[in-house]
Amino acid sequence: MKTITIDPITRLEGHGKIVIFLNDGGEVENAYLQVPELRGFERFCEGRRAEDMPILTARICGVCPVAHHMASTKALDAAYGVEPTPTAKKLRELMYSGYTVYDHILHFYFLAAPDFVVGPDAPPAERNIFGVLKKVGLDVGREVIKHRAYGQKITEILGGKATHPTFGLPGGVSKGLNEEERLEIEEMGRSSVEFAQFTLDLFNKVVLGNQDYVDLILSDPYQLRTYNMGLVDDDNRVDLYDGDIRVTDQGGKEFTKFQAGDYLDHISEHVEPWTYSKFTYLKKIGWKGLSDGPDSGVYRVGPLGRLNAAEGMTTPLADQEYQRMYETLGGKPINSTLAFHWARLVELLFAAERVVELATDPGITDGDLRNPVGEPGEGVGVIEAARGTLFHHYKVDEEGLLEKVNLIVATTNNYAPICMSIRDAAKGLIKGDEVSEGLLNMVEMGFRAYDPCFACATHSLPGQAPLKVEVYDHERRLKRRIERNLG
Amino acid sequence: MINAVIGIGNLLRADDGVGIHVVQRLEDEITGCEAVDMATAGIDLLGHIRGREKVVIVDAIITGSEPGTIHRVSTHEMRSPIFAKTHGLNLHGTLMLGQLLYPDEMPKKLVILGVEIQDITSFSDKLTSNVQRAIPRLIEAIKKEFI
Structure with a gap:
């Protein structure tokens, strides 16, 4: 059997690489994205105080801290047998909507738009945010950064810190909203609605206005x-x-x-x-x-x-x-896997609208922030992280310490389809020892649509990230290597 | 505040968190300068450096030298690829984007202090001993940048 390896992220980020297995006829049989192990994190948490989990789990990575914070908070609600107050629920969703706004904006402009706005066949050196800005203009770039920052600001107003909030508590939240803050969030929400509409217009013009792209979205390898x-x-x-x-x-x-x-x-x-x-x-x-x-x-x-x-x-x-x-x-x-991009923008608009709806809810500045908790036990919290359903499951002993922790993150839920999309994208582009130059683009587009998150990734410099394809013959001798930086 | 020291890293990945550890210490020890815990966030760094005069960024680094070695890197010396993360830009790319979008708002002085690290694969909120021992030297190096 021949093996092709694509290493899309830095070695510092652990076991995240793509391996493509060929059959004896030299055709793609299966493909796998190897993602980092989270089990070590679960063990790291066990024995700690359950109430620390919303802050601790938010530290797993900088990509979806609010999702982990909220899933963890909801797991504690369940473990302590308490319903959050009506105002606390609204405030949590308000923060969460702000997070969805900033996460989806980043994905579209930095990760999806290079393939569509710049083009899937453009040279890799241009298929990045700088290539996108060259096409759409620097003013749009400043709007991207501004609205990304709005989403973060909403988290900061409610949670103290933008990246790692201290907000959710079992049965409620740590802080309410005053009128001045409410107004600020409402204005940021209204601006985000407009920016989401602008982004959908851009998607309409650039993607849906181009028959080649529509054909690509509907093509077999991406179904x-x-x-x-x-x-x-x-x-x-x-x-x-x-x-x-x-x-x-x-x-x-x-x-x-x-x-x-x-x-x-x-x-x-x-x-x-x-x-x-x-x-x-x-x-x-x-x-x-x-x-x-x-x-x-x-x-x-x-x-x-x-x-x-x-x-x-x-x-x-x-x-x-x-x-x-x-x-x-x-x-x-x-x-169609590539329709994830469109769906993500529908959700961007939805989340921005929810920010406005919640910020203008008559009860949003009320003071009922927390209900008293019951005895500790077992609980599951679920939330829709930007990249998919996220489960936190805790068993808490009578002293409030964690006996057992189980997390199922979005990328795990999507793991099988991600592998299948990579396999299907690679099929037809590999024939024996011949690897088409288009392979990297098609494979990248296949897995990027899911917005996979290597949750426990580290961040050290220099952080080189070549996208690597290695072709081995049946005796595992390296036959060919294609390498580039991940755009 | 016009000056800032910004720590970047994953606090739960052993030595990768060295930038965060030092910034948390500095919150009580440094005056005339804001200490910012940026965790592993990427492009959001721009919001913390725009409009500042002097910025020192503390991050973990791997170059092959002794763990605990402090490397002083100025931005024009950075040669790493721009797109090193699965979500967004790495530090180099982020600073390039800032220069492109906000050329008048970027700090006049921007220094990166990279601490050579040893363990970034364990789940741990503690530093290894060589990196831990570098903290006092690192604090002195940071203070020196603001004199």
Whole structure:
């Protein structure tokens, strides 16, 4: 068997690389993204005080600290048997919406736009934010930074710190909102709604206005007919902060709906020897390997998974975009991996609208911030991180110390489909020893759509990050290497 | 505040957190300068350096020298690739973006102090001994930048 290795991130970030296995005929058989192990982190947490977890887990990485903070806070609500107060719930969702705004903005302009605005065939040296700014202008660049900062500012106002908030407590939050802060957040929210609309217009013009891109989105290598998963409210509409977990099938019909605490009845984990990460799958369907269709328990989370698993958005502008997306791409569910980018922008608009809705809620400045907690026990918290469903599960002893910690992060939920998308993108681009120059682009586009997060990544300089393809013959001799910096 | 010392790193990954450890110490020890814990955030660094006069960034570094060695790197010496992170830009790319978008607001003096590290793979909130011993020297080096 021949092996191709693509190493997309720095060696400092651990085991994150792509390995492509070829069969004896030299064709792609399977592909795997090797992601870092989180088990070490879970062990690191055990024995610590449960109440420290919202701050500790937010330190895992700088990409989704608010998602971990909130999932952890909700797990503590459940473990201490307490419902947060109505105002605390609203404030948590307000902070969370701000986080979604800044996370989705970063992904679109820094990671998605290089492929579409600059072009998938452009030289790698131009397929980056600088290439994007050359096309759209520096003023847009300043708007990107400004609105990214707004999202952070909202976190900071409520949580003290933008990157690592100290906000969520079991049963509530640590701080309320005064009128001056409320007004500031409302204004930032309104500006973010406008910027989200601008970004959707840009997507319309650049991507949907170009038939080649539409064909690429709808092309075979980027289709996966998996189940879809996401949090929904009582009316089955997208909810990023709370609700039940809904799973829909390949026809768009509800397969199951469950509460966070029951996740182990619905999700199982499959282990492979060559990677630290586990593959999650729907327990009732079963693990059938890296395959799609109704008989395989593989499901997708994240923006497209969420929109497919729901029946609409609760905010008016985002709901219009939601309907338009499904009308344009041929109805529900959408199976195209590249449609994650569009779904992400629908959510950007939704989150910005929620900021305004919550900031103008008459009760948002009320003082009921925390309910008294009960006795410690076991609890599960679930939240929709920007990149997908995130579970925190804690067992707390009577002294308030953690006995057991289990995290299922978004990238783990999407692990099987990410591997399948890489495999499908690579197929047709590798024939025997011949590796097409387009391979790196197609593979990068395949996994980047999911916005995978190598959650426990470190950050040390110099942080070189070549994207590496290595082709080995059947005796494991290196035949060819293609290398470039990750754009 | 017109001057800032900014720590970058992952506090839970052993020596990778050296920049955060030192900034947390400095909060009580340094005057005339804001101590900022940036964690591992990337482009959001721009919000903390724009409009400042002097900025010192403390980060972990791997060059192959003795753990605990302090490297002083000025921005024009940075030659690392721009796109070293899965989310956004690395430090070099972030500073380039700042220069492009806000040329008039970038600090007049910007110095990076890189501390040679040993362990970045363990989940630990403690530094290894060689890196821990470098902290007093690092604090002196930071203070010297603001004289």
